[in-house]
Amino acid sequence: MAESDWPAAFSTLQPFLGWALATEAERTHKRQTSEMADIQAFYVAMLSHLEDVLVYLNQFPLERLPSHAQQLMDMTLSLAEIAPAVELFGQPREDDTFDPFRFVPQHH
Amino acid sequence: MSATPNGTPANGNGAAGGYKWHNKYPHLGTGPVPADVFTSQEQFELERERIFKKVWLNVGRVERIPNPGDYFVQDLAVCNTSVIVVRGKDGAVHAFHNMCSHRGNKIAWDQGGTCQNFTCKFHGWSYGLDGKLKFVPDEESFFDLKKETLGLTRVAVGVWEGFIFINVDPNPTETLQEYLGDLATGLEGYPFGEFSTTSTSWTSEVNANWKVIKDAFQEVYHIAFLHKRSIPDSFTSKDNPYAHSLDVTLYPRHGSMSLFGSADYKPSPVAKLAAQHGEIVIRSDFSADGLPAGVNPLRSEAWSLDLNVIFPAFFVDVSQGSYFTHQFMPIGVDKTLWTSTQYYTKATTPGRRFSQEYGNVIFRDIIMEDGRTFEETQSMLSSGAKKEFYLHDEEILVRHSHHVIDQMLTGQPVDRAFAANGKEAASHA
Numbered sequence: 001m002a003e004s005d006w007p008a009a010f011s012t013l014q015p016f017l018g019w020a021l022a023t024e025a026e027r028t029h030k031r032q033t034s035e036m037a038d039i040q041a042f043y044v045a046m047l048s049h050l051e052d053v054l055v056y057l058n059q060f061p062l063e064r065l066p067s068h069a070q071q072l073m074d075m076t077l078s079l080a081e082i083a084p085a086v087e088l089f090g091q092p093r094e095d096d097t098f099d100p101f102r103f104v105p106q107h108h
Numbered sequence: 109m110s111a112t113p114n115g116t117p118a119n120g121n122g123a124a125g126g127y128k129w130h131n132k133y134p135h136l137g138t139g140p141v142p143a144d145v146f147t148s149q150e151q152f153e154l155e156r157e158r159i160f161k162k163v164w165l166n167v168g169r170v171e172r173i174p175n176p177g178d179y180f181v182q183d184l185a186v187c188n189t190s191v192i193v194v195r196g197k198d199g200a201v202h203a204f205h206n207m208c209s210h211r212g213n214k215i216a217w218d219q220g221g222t223c224q225n226f227t228c229k230f231h232g233w234s235y236g237l238d239g240k241l242k243f244v245p246d247e248e249s250f251f252d253l254k255k256e257t258l259g260l261t262r263v264a265v266g267v268w269e270g271f272i273f274i275n276v277d278p279n280p281t282e283t284l285q286e287y288l289g290d291l292a293t294g295l296e297g298y299p300f301g302e303f304s305t306t307s308t309s310w311t312s313e314v315n316a317n318w319k320v321i322k323d324a325f326q327e328v329y330h331i332a333f334l335h336k337r338s339i340p341d342s343f344t345s346k347d348n349p350y351a352h353s354l355d356v357t358l359y360p361r362h363g364s365m366s367l368f369g370s371a372d373y374k375p376s377p378v379a380k381l382a383a384q385h386g387e388i389v390i391r392s393d394f395s396a397d398g399l400p401a402g403v404n405p406l407r408s409e410a411w412s413l414d415l416n417v418i419f420p421a422f423f424v425d426v427s428q429g430s431y432f433t434h435q436f437m438p439i440g441v442d443k444t445l446w447t448s449t450q451y452y453t454k455a456t457t458p459g460r461r462f463s464q465e466y467g468n469v470i471f472r473d474i475i476m477e478d479g480r481t482f483e484e485t486q487s488m489l490s491s492g493a494k495k496e497f498y499l500h501d502e503e504i505l506v507r508h509s510h511h512v513i514d515q516m517l518t519g520q521p522v523d524r525a526f527a528a529n530g531k532e533a534a535s536h537a
Contacts, residue, residue, distance in 0.1 A: 024308075024468070047378065050378075051381060054385055054458065054459045055459075057459065058459050062455060062456055062460075069458075073458050073461065076458070076462045079462075080462060080466040083376065083378035083466065083470075084469060084470060084473045087376040087378060087379075088338055088376070088473075094338075094476075096334075096477065096480055098312070098476040098478075098479030098482075102312050103310045103311075103476055104312060105308070105309070106308075106309040106310065106311055106447075107307070107308045107309055
């Protein structure tokens, strides 16, 4: 990614590029293997910009996102992935749940 | 039944006195269910022969094979076979046992793809998309080979609303339409095709009997407990704390349950934004406007979704804007392939894609809570410590399912028994 492509309005999200993951399996792995503090930090940063990020992304067709927009898109998908951990469970994985690594996505 | 102004089912079950679903279907009785049906190898072999090898089984949807030559392979351990499902040159869906006529080798070793012919890797015998034997290498050295009689062995196949069903009985006693009966009629016109342009699917091999898994997904009694963290206020409310369902309809083998949706539901911050940008699974204001009569049959304003349990092991659970399916394929008495799939209209905008991803994640996380019970339950069932189980009035689909299985295993005519006792008899005449 060219440094200049990243929208200035979302500069505070750049430290979280590690969450720009293309597949559900990768996002699940990141959620399940991250510390709750890191998940929480990503959640707070993303949520504060989420509305603007979605408006920004919606100016592009989903199938032809520029590379920096694709990264932002994948970060919103990671937010969806970790939202239950923050909003419902207070931990990456519930105590009383099926092994997430055994529930295998058949899609990407 | 009418809904109170805040949408709570007006006639509670036991709490308000009376047993709502038992009173509607008294022929099912109130007795316990025997525990050994989940662990008995003998029972499982009977289920294999008298149920799974006799009835229509869902194997997927037509979107998976849109063009001639597209195929997928469905392993059916419970029917002792593997089946190729293919879109023919005639545009129709065909199904064949995945077996070469020469010496029995499995024809397709992969899980699917696109091809012009099915060619056996063993000796190169080649079959058309219509199953006809087209080419035998060094044919002159065979003796009286009648190629026209040596095609792939057909498996009966039917398509309903885009769902592909097969029946390994060489002579099915009823058509798919007859098998699905009034359940199908009530759902016809639901936008299954439109909602099936995007699907997300998860699968797992679970160490549990198929009925343990099925039963977990066909009752609401567990919601307030097992799902207390994930969906604390979606299906329950102050006035309906145990998620009593809105309606239940039983068919000779299948069953439907219409689920309450709570106005108490408070979306989380991410859920709120997801809802603004598209559709998600859980909402408190779902509407059945424009949907067929079999969906939200009471037209309740406090509706969330309907469970439609197609016997023996396929669920089509419909809501507004999306639907999902569960499929349970038995592998052995205590091993089952569990597949759940969520369906949406294809997202064209990033906002909608985000919304659908949230819907996927929350759906997945909820059903993984159900998933935890499967092996925990099976591991204790095998102890034999309990001989029978007691069912709640809201567990009537569980009771019905066991009743139907028992009838089929003991050779009783299911339809007649139902008609003799059930109030819905007239609609099945």
